[in-house]
Amino acid sequence: MLIRAASVDEVLPLRARVLRDGGPLDSARFDEDEAALHVVVLDPDVVACATAFPAPREGEPGAWRIRGVAVHPERQGSHLGESVVRSVMVESGAESFWCTARISAVGFWERLGFAAEEPEPYSMPHGGLHHTMFLRA
Secondary structure (H helix, E strand, O other), rough: EEEEOOOHHHHHHHHHHHHHOOOOOHHHHHOOOOOOOOEEEEEEOOOEEEEEEEEEOOOEEOEEEEEEEEHHHHHOOOOHHHHHHHOOOOOOOOEEEEEEEEEEHHHHHHHHEEEEEOOOOOEEOOEEEEEEEEEEE
């Protein structure tokens, strides 16, 4: 198993499969992808990925946003998501991070030290109800 930086083309197939219910690759593309940091877990193919990029917030001008965290369905529950998120955080060098987490993933983010910012979830176009999660490293 290898964790390394990757290109957007390497992460798109897994993102589309997991986060867009097998939709087209372009459905999993983010506006920020070309300038973002992408990290993958290879075993031997891409089995987990995460993307991060600078996304300042009020009171947190150096914050980075983490998006596109996906783990191959056959490998979920094996801590690969945690590994790839921790790696993207270290590689970014940032001191604070935020993400929008699906309700089903809130516990995952809490185990990494993130906390929900609002008491009630809100709806997003992909994936239904979400919380904004934040961590100051």
